[in-house]
Amino acid sequence: MGEAAAISTDQVAHVARLARIELTLDEIEHYTGHLGRVLEHASELADLDLADVPPLAHPYPLRNVFRDDVASSPVDRDEVLEQAPAASGGQFEVPPVLGEEA
Amino acid sequence: MSTARAIAGDIRSGAQRAADVLEEYLGRIEAHDGDVHAFNTVTAEQARAAAAAIDAAVDEGRDPGPLAGVPVAFKDNLCTRGVATTCSSRMLEGWRPPYDATVVQAMTAAGAVMIGKTNLDEFAMGSSTEHSAFGPTRNPYDLARVPGGSSGGSAAAVAAGFAPLALGSDTGGSIRQPASLCGIVGIKPTYGRVSRYGLVAFASSFDQIGPFATDVADAALALGVISGHDPFDSTSIPAAVPDFEAALARGVEGLRVGVVSELTGSGRNGAATGSPMLGDAAGEVLGGIDADVTERVLEAADALADAGATVGRVSVPAVTYGLTAYYLIAPAEASSNLARYDGTRYGLRVEGADVEEMNRLTRRAGFGDEVKARIMLGTFALSAGYYDAYYGKAQRVRMLTRRDFDAAYADFDVLLSPTSPCVAFRFGERADPMTMYRCDTCTIPSNLSGDPAMSVPFGTGAEDLPVGVQVMAPALGEEAMLTVAAALERAAPPLPKPPLAAAASTTGAGS
Numbered sequence: 001m002g003e004a005a006a007i008s009t010d011q012v013a014h015v016a017r018l019a020r021i022e023l024t025l026d027e028i029e030h031y032t033g034h035l036g037r038v039l040e041h042a043s044e045l046a047d048l049d050l051a052d053v054p055p056l057a058h059p060y061p062l063r064n065v066f067r068d069d070v071a072s073s074p075v076d077r078d079e080v081l082e083q084a085p086a087a088s089g090g091q092f093e094v095p096p097v098l099g100e101e102a
Numbered sequence: 103m104s105t106a107r108a109i110a111g112d113i114r115s116g117a118q119r120a121a122d123v124l125e126e127y128l129g130r131i132e133a134h135d136g137d138v139h140a141f142n143t144v145t146a147e148q149a150r151a152a153a154a155a156i157d158a159a160v161d162e163g164r165d166p167g168p169l170a171g172v173p174v175a176f177k178d179n180l181c182t183r184g185v186a187t188t189c190s191s192r193m194l195e196g197w198r199p200p201y202d203a204t205v206v207q208a209m210t211a212a213g214a215v216m217i218g219k220t221n222l223d224e225f226a227m228g229s230s231t232e233h234s235a236f237g238p239t240r241n242p243y244d245l246a247r248v249p250g251g252s253s254g255g256s257a258a259a260v261a262a263g264f265a266p267l268a269l270g271s272d273t274g275g276s277i278r279q280p281a282s283l284c285g286i287v288g289i290k291p292t293y294g295r296v297s298r299y300g301l302v303a304f305a306s307s308f309d310q311i312g313p314f315a316t317d318v319a320d321a322a323l324a325l326g327v328i329s330g331h332d333p334f335d336s337t338s339i340p341a342a343v344p345d346f347e348a349a350l351a352r353g354v355e356g357l358r359v360g361v362v363s364e365l366t367g368s369g370r371n372g373a374a375t376g377s378p379m380l381g382d383a384a385g386e387v388l389g390g391i392d393a394d395v396t397e398r399v400l401e402a403a404d405a406l407a408d409a410g411a412t413v414g415r416v417s418v419p420a421v422t423y424g425l426t427a428y429y430l431i432a433p434a435e436a437s438s439n440l441a442r443y444d445g446t447r448y449g450l451r452v453e454g455a456d457v458e459e460m461n462r463l464t465r466r467a468g469f470g471d472e473v474k475a476r477i478m479l480g481t482f483a484l485s486a487g488y489y490d491a492y493y494g495k496a497q498r499v500r501m502l503t504r505r506d507f508d509a510a511y512a513d514f515d516v517l518l519s520p521t522s523p524c525v526a527f528r529f530g531e532r533a534d535p536m537t538m539y540r541c542d543t544c545t546i547p548s549n550l551s552g553d554p555a556m557s558v559p560f561g562t563g564a565e566d567l568p569v570g571v572q573v574m575a576p577a578l579g580e581e582a583m584l585t586v587a588a589a590l591e592r593a594a595p596p597l598p599k600p601p602l603a604a605a606a607s608t609t610g611a612g613s
Contacts, residue, residue, distance in 0.1 A: 007482065019437060019481045020444070021474055022462040034475045035482065037536055042426050045495045055497030056504055058307050059293045059552020060339060060577065067333040079200040085451030092446050097457045 006039030007032060106172045106266040106320045110213065113171035116160055120153035120171030120215065127173045127217060131264045134602050139239050140249075140259040142178045143186050144218040149173065152215045167213035169327060174209055175259045175268040178219040179226055180311070181300035182206055185216075189302050190234035191224045193468030194449045203300025204335070205269055205311050205328045212327045217265050220255030224470045225440065226276055226304045228252050229541035230532065233472045238529065241284060242600035243567055247526040250280030250541075253314070257284040260314045262602045267324050268314040273304050274428055275521075275545025277312045278557040282521035282570025285559045285597050287321045287587070288314045290545075292577050293552035294339035296325075297332030305435035306337075308428075308549045318558065318587045322346040325580065341578060349581035350588040354409050357582060360416030360514030361403050362574075365544050367396040390540060391523045394563035399520050402560045402571045405593035406518075406586065416510045416517065420502040421547040427499035428546045429539055430483045430492045437480030443468060475535070503550040511576040516586050519544045521557035521570035544572055554580045558587045561595045568597055 012032045016023045023031070077090065086093035104112075112118035128146055135141055156171045176182060179189045181199035188194045202210075210216065223233035231239040231254035239254040241247040242262040249258040253270025257280035260268050270277045272290035281288025289312040296311045303309060313324035329343045407413040445451035445464035452467050454460035469477070483492040510517060523543055532538040548555035554577070557570035571590060575583035 011482065012478065015478045015481045015485065018485065019477050020441075020458065020461040020465055021469070021477065022466040031475055031478055034535055035479050037534070038429055038479060038539075039482075039492075041536055042430055042492060042496075045423065045426055045499065046491065048423070048495070048499070050495065050498035050502065053498040053501050053505075055494060056501035057497060058337075059504070059550075060337070062294075062337065062339070065336040075200045080447075083197055083200070083448045085445055085449070094446055094457050095454060095460050 006036050006043065103263045103316065104266065105317060106169060106315065107323060109172050109266060110168060110170045113156065113160065114165060118171075120156040121150065123171055124149055124153040124173055124215060124217070127263075127265060130262070131218070134262060135264060137240060137245055138242055138258050138262050138264075138602065139237060140220055140255045140262060140264055141175070141218040142188055142190060142221050142236060142255070145185055145216055148185070149215050149217050152210075156213055156215065167211065168323060169209060169267070170213035172214050172267055173217040173265045174214040175218050175220050175256055175265040176206060176216060177222055177253050177256050177268070177270045179222060179271060179302040180206055180269060181302070182216065182219065185219065187219065187302070188236070189225045190222045190236055191468065191470065191473070192235050192450060193443050195235075197449050199300070201300060204297035204332045206300065208328050209269070209324075214267070220253070220259055220268060222255055223252035224473050225302070225436070226252040226271055226273055227436070227472050227476055229275070229279055229538055230527075230529075231255065232529065233470060235470055241526045242602045243285065243526060244565070247528050247567070248283065250283035250522065250526065252276040252280075254280045256314050257281050257286060257288065260284070260286050260316060261600050266316065267320060269311055269324075269328070270314060271301055271304075271309055271311050272545075272549070273308045274432060274549050275542040277314065278545050278555060278570070278572060279522045279541055281314055281557040282559075282568065283526040285568030285600065286314055286316055287318050287556065287558055288312065289321050289325055289556040290548065290554060291325060291329065291580060292339070292554045294337050295554070295578070295580070296328050297330075297335040297338050299332055299334040303439040305432040306439060307435060308432060318584065318591045319347065319350055321556070322350055322584050339578070344581050346580060346584055349584040352585045354406055354411040354586055354589045357411045357516065357586065358514045359403065359406050359411045359413045359586065360510055360517045361399065361413065362421065362517050362519040363415050363417045364419065364421050365391065365519035366399055367391045367393065391520055391544075392525070392563060395520045395522070395524060395569050398561045398563065398569040399518060399571050402590055402593070403518055406589060409589050409593065411586070411589075414514070416514055418506045418510050418517070418547065420499060420506040423499045424503055424546045424550055425539060425543055427496040427503070428542070428550060429479075430496040431500065433476040433480030434483045434493050435480065437477045437484065440469075440473070440477055500550045503547055507547070507551045507553060507576070515575070515582045516579070517574040519572045519574070521545060521572040525563040525565065525567035525569060548574050553577050554583055556583060556587055558590045559594060559597050560590055562597065566598065
């Protein structure tokens with residue numbers, strides 16, 4: 001496999017941190033190969049001169065989409081919280097966010 | 103095996119009971135799904151209750167609707183209230199959505215009976231179901247081969263006679279390619295024609311829900327049921343829903359059909375791709391369209407010409423860059439959409455010392471290899487310093503595709519190409535990511551443009567396996583697409599039934 005020039009192991013480690021995915025060193029090597037193969041292929045776009053072509057983000061342009069301002073019943077809170085890994089007092093429960101003890 | 107139309111007709115008229123029809127299909131699933139693995143979940147008890155309600159309605163003189171008592175399979179990324187919706191991922195194993203997808207509501211309101219949830223590549227990322235966390239689905243034509251993907255479970259279910267109808271989702275070809283590999287009909291509607299509310303998001307500017315069926319008329323019927331504006335999907339198009347079934351009876355006389363040169367190979371490599379009507383292809387070869395597949399497409403074009411259509415070749419140059427653009431934009435959108443799986447609100451959680459460690463460990467354990475790769479690829483394509491070169495450039499190619507299609511549709515009403523570059527392949531044959539991604543070469547362009555496209559069986563290729571022809575049309579042009587698909591269906595050589603379904607129809611209870 002080997003490392004493709006399009007992306008380095010350091011870059012893959014950085015991207016994994018951004019994407020919040022824990023990886024081992026072996027896995028970083030593996031994904032460097034996988035992503036490298038795709039990005040190598042993607043380099044064919046580099047030769048295209050598309051400066052005059054605007055980007056297209058969405059196939060069917062719709063603007064200012066509002067639904068009618070009518071009250072309706074939301075999804076049941078208890079039914080939602082029943083599916084959460086941890087919940088208490090009508091809320092989702094998570095580990096400490098700011099490094100302090102809960 | 104009966105069509106959905108015949109089943110619904112019989113049940114509405116009282117000639118058959120929904121409960122009996124259901125048991126027949128449950129029996130086939132029981133007998134053969136151990137081999138095929140089309141389903142993640144079979145909802146037998148719920149289906150029995152639904153079928154009983156349909157029968158009760160008929161007894162009381164009420165019409166249960168156009169899909170009265172028709173068993174239907176839903177891809178397991180469509181939310182079903184109280185019924186596990188896994189996306190074939192460890193991340194969502196056991197999750198029971200608190201609401202139904204709009205399409206699930208629409209099918210149920212039309213009288214359909216949910217029979218189960220079907221297998222897919224994890225989060226719909228793949229072309230073979232080999233990326234399912236729960237093991238692959240096998241092709242009913244040959245259990246050693248893939249059914250295609252990502253909606254491989256839905257396609258295999260219909261091909262094997264486990265349900266006359268199924269719904270799937272198509273982001274880069276995930277309805278059309280498995281329909282092609284399993285010898286059935288699959289439709290990707292215009293982006294916005296069908297509400298995405300309750301479809302677990304993969305790449306939101308591409309994702310579209312559509313039907314699988316054994317024939318074009320059943321697919322058109324199901325398409326009519328699920329189409330229409332939905333205030334819960336802000337990308338849903340506020341347009342009237344045409345009578346799709348009326349389009350089937352129209353002839354192709356006067357319709358202009360363009361065969362896409364870039365997707366039908368070339369005679370230059372010595373492949374036999376000549377056509378009496380069109381002569382040799384003038385277009386460029388795009389990495390590996392099998393010669394036998396191209397031959398079927400050219401035969402399909404000739405059949406349309408015989409039926410009175412005007413057939414010609416058309417160049418859509420940007421399609422040669424479609425694959426590359428798609429595999430930057432779709433992962434970019436996925437990296438954002440899948441950020442929600444963080445161990446907090448639903449699905450898997452792996453405990454950590456703080457919230458960020460919990461996020462990282464949860465996502466490590468919950469996502470499979472391909473999903474991790476695509477999230478990271480997308481994150482990279484969007485990251486500072488690379489955005490313009492990758493994501494930005496890909497979006498410009500997307501505009502180029504849109505323009506090239508617009509130019510082609512100025513001269514032609516519909517376009518023709520292969521659906522898949524090859525027939526069903528063997529497990530493990532396309533382990534390399536780029537080789538797997540090339541399965542989507544012919545289907546991706548219509549996802550980039552947002553236009554409707556469908557696959558219709560047209561003969562067989564290598565190993566007597568089914569070949570699908572893709573019919574593409576401009577946005578909201580489903581009627582012309584269906585007219586041409588129906589004509590192709592009438593002209594197609596008879597397709598052998600998959601061994602499983604053939605066995606089922608001889609041993610089945612009188613269908």
